[in-house]
Amino acid sequence: MRKTSIKTISVFLGALAFLAISLARTVGESTRLPLRTHVRPFRGSDSWVEARFEQSIVNSRTAIIITDMWDKHWCAGATERVKQIAMKMEPTLNEARRAGILIVHAPSDTMEFYAKSPGRLLAQNAPRSVPPAPLKFDEGPLPIDDSDEGCDTPGDKPHKAWSREIATLMIAPGDVVSDKGEEIYNVLRQRNIDTLLYMGVHANMCILNRSFGIRQMSKWGLQCILVRDLTDAMYNPASRPFVSHAQGTELVIQHIERYWAPSVTSDELISGLRASAP
Numbered sequence: 001m002r003k004t005s006i007k008t009i010s011v012f013l014g015a016l017a018f019l020a021i022s023l024a025r026t027v028g029e030s031t032r033l034p035l036r037t038h039v040r041p042f043r044g045s046d047s048w049v050e051a052r053f054e055q056s057i058v059n060s061r062t063a064i065i066i067t068d069m070w071d072k073h074w075c076a077g078a079t080e081r082v083k084q085i086a087m088k089m090e091p092t093l094n095e096a097r098r099a100g101i102l103i104v105h106a107p108s109d110t111m112e113f114y115a116k117s118p119g120r121l122l123a124q125n126a127p128r129s130v131p132p133a134p135l136k137f138d139e140g141p142l143p144i145d146d147s148d149e150g151c152d153t154p155g156d157k158p159h160k161a162w163s164r165e166i167a168t169l170m171i172a173p174g175d176v177v178s179d180k181g182e183e184i185y186n187v188l189r190q191r192n193i194d195t196l197l198y199m200g201v202h203a204n205m206c207i208l209n210r211s212f213g214i215r216q217m218s219k220w221g222l223q224c225i226l227v228r229d230l231t232d233a234m235y236n237p238a239s240r241p242f243v244s245h246a247q248g249t250e251l252v253i254q255h256i257e258r259y260w261a262p263s264v265t266s267d268e269l270i271s272g273l274r275a276s277a278p
Contacts, residue, residue, distance in 0.1 A: 029058070029059050029060070029099070029100065029276055029278070030056045030057060030058050030059065030276060031056065031057050031059055031062075031099065031269075031272040031273050031275075031276040032054055032055070032056050032272055032275070032276070033054065033055055033056075033057060033225070033264050033268060033269065033272050034052060034053075034054055034264065034268050034272075035052070035053055035054070035055050035225065035262035035263065035264055036050065036051075036052055036228075036257060036262060036263050036264070037050075037051050037052075037053070037257045037258075037262040037263075038050055038051065038254055038257045038258040039051045039258075040258075048254075048258055053262075055262075057195045057225075058195070059099045059100040059101050059273075059276070060100050060101075060191075060192075061191075061192055061193050061194050061195060062101045062102070062193060062194075062195040062196070062197065063101065063102040063103070063104050063187075063188060063191075063193045063195070063196055063197070064093065064096055064101055064102070064103050064104065064196075064197045064198075064199060065104050065106055065184070065196055065197070065198050065199070065200070065212060065217075066089070066093075066103065066104065066105050066106060066107075066165070066169065066199050066200050067106050067108075067198060067199065067200030067201065067206050067207050067210065067212075067213070068106065068107055068108050068200055068201055068202070068206045068210070069082055069085070069086060069089070069107060069165055069166050069169060069199075069200045069201065070082065070107055070110070070161075070162030070163075070164070070165065070166060071162055071163060071164050071165065071166045071167065072161045072162050072163075073161055073162065074151075074156060074157065074158050074159050074160070074161040075149075075150075075151035075152070075153050075156045075234070076153040076156055077151065077152045077153040077156075077245075078151065078153075078201065078202070078232065078234065079161075081201075081232045082166060082201060082232070083166070083168070085199075085200075085201070085230055085231070085232060086166045086168035086169055087168060088229070088230060088266060089168075089169065089199055089230050089266070090168055090169055090170065091270075092199075092227075092230065092266045092269060092270060093169065093170075095269075095270050095273050095274070096197075096269070096273065097172060097174075097175075098273075098277075099273040099276065099277070101197075101273075102174075102175075102176065102187075102191060102193060103172070103174075103175040103176070104175070104176045104177075104178065104184055104187070104212075105119065105165055105169070105171055105175060105176070105177045105178075106177075106178060106179050106184070106200075106210070106212055107162070107164060107165035107179065108179040108206065108210060109160065109162065109179065110162060110163060110164050110165065110179070111177075111178070111179055113163060113164040114164075114177045117171070117177055118173065119171055119175045119176050119177035120177040120178070122174075122176050122177075122187065123176050123177060123178035123180075123183045123184065123186075123187055124178075124183065126183065126186035126187045126189075126190045127186060127189075127190055128186055129185060129186050129189035129190070131182065131185055131220045132220060132221060134216075134219035134220060135218070135219050135220075135221060136219075137218065137219070137259065137260070138259070139259045139260070140255070140258070140259060142204055142252065142255060143241065143251040143252065143254070143255050144204065144233065144235050144239065144240065144241065144248050144251055144252060145239040145240040145241075146204055146205070146233075146234055146235060146236075146239070147239070148236055148238075148239055149234060150202070150204070150205075150233065150234030150235045150236050150239075151234065151236060152235070152236045152237060152238075152245055178212070179210075179212070180211060180212070181210070181211030181212040181213075181216050181217070182211070184212045185212075185217075185220060188222065193222075194222060194223055195222070195223045195224075195225065196214075196217055196222050196223070196224045196225070197225050197226075197227055197264075197269070198213075198214055198224060198225065198226050198227060198231070198261070199227045199230040199231065199266075200230070200231060201231060201232045201234075202231070202232055202233055202234040203226070203231045203232065203233045203249065203252045203253060203256065204233045204234060204235070204252045204255075205234055207226070207231060207256075208256070208260070214226070214256065214260050214261050215260065218260055218261065224260065224261040225261055225262055225263065225264055226253065226256050226257075226261050226262070226263040226264075227263070227264055227265070227266055227269060228253045228263040228264070228265060229265045229266055229267075230266050231249070231253070232249055233245070233248055233249040233252045235248035235249065235252070
């Protein structure tokens with residue numbers, strides 16, 4: 001009986017915190033974002049060009065999905081880049097919270113660590129919502145070869161090195177914790193969220209492929225946007241197309257822009273949120 005009471009109180013406090021944040025903002029407040037995409041202007045042509053456009057998002061109907069920002073990766077190079085991304089990501093998340101955007105922490109394969117946390121209970125207790133039949137999309141091949149798992153640190157071998165999300169990122173009251181697509185979808189439907197901003201790693205793997213990733217959520221009809229300076233790729237420059245790691249990551253971002261989602265930078269997101277503040 002005591003366990004049930006603690007669980008109920010935790011869920012209530014988390015929901016109350018989210019409500020307080022939301023009420024602190026103007027209802028229906030929106031943020032205008034400058035987005036980048038890639039389009040193929042001529043049918044039958046394989047030529048792609050960069051295009052820019054502006055799009056408004058409603059803050060209260062937007063969530064950020066933080067993908068697999070683990071405390072440690074089996075690839076040392078990936079671990080170091082996650083540390084750098086996290087330092088830049090944390091102030092961006094603080095701005096988003098203040099604007100009434102929901103933060104979803106999705107560090108895969110670590111839910112045992114968060115089993116009793118309010119954020120985890122918020123995800124588990126959201127009313128079940130059946131996803132629609134998935135939409136169908138065409139997609140070209142990835143522009144990089146990641147068949148070697150993409151590690152650029154010689155000698156590192158795949159294994160489970162992570163136990164939680166990197167501690168640099170705060171899990172605030174009202175944030176949600178889940179690594180399951182259907183759980184996250186339940187939360188999104190519960191809160192009438194239709195726009196997702198993706199941050200985290202890795203763009204060619206987890207960002208695209210997780211059950212909560214861009215491919216699946218796009219197929220369920222959600223509007224996805226990649227925050228392109230807060231992501232990374234698993235790419236080894238010793239593999240095709242034999243470019244630097246940074247160039248390989250940019251190629252993957254362009255692939256996402258072509259087939260799945262436009263992108264924005266964290267600076268552009270912060271500027272838009274501040275401009276929309278009352």
